[in-house]
Amino acid sequence: MGCVISNVLGIYLLVLIVRAVLSWFPISPTSSLTPIISVLYTITEPVLAPMRRVIPPVGGFDLSFIVLFFAIEILQRALCPAGAGFGIF
Numbered sequence: 001m002g003c004v005i006s007n008v009l010g011i012y013l014l015v016l017i018v019r020a021v022l023s024w025f026p027i028s029p030t031s032s033l034t035p036i037i038s039v040l041y042t043i044t045e046p047v048l049a050p051m052r053r054v055i056p057p058v059g060g061f062d063l064s065f066i067v068l069f070f071a072i073e074i075l076q077r078a079l080c081p082a083g084a085g086f087g088i089f
Helices: 002-023 034-054 064-079
Strands: none
Touching (some): 002 064
16 A cells, blocks of 8 residues: 555656746746646645745745655655655656
């Protein structure tokens, strides 16, 4: 069961990474990517928003993403031993 949760967390990490990469590019509201970005924000914002209230930005950088990324990585490793599952990283 732990490895299943670890794999779901791995998929969530991929969603976070895609959101981060897409945030680097200006995308118009009429773009065909707008629905995808909307889904990404819907999935990730409920976790990132509370973290942003606790972790202030440093030098204009949002550290909540980095903290969440490493927290998920640590949780994945705790849930599933190395070599089991399809770990993302």
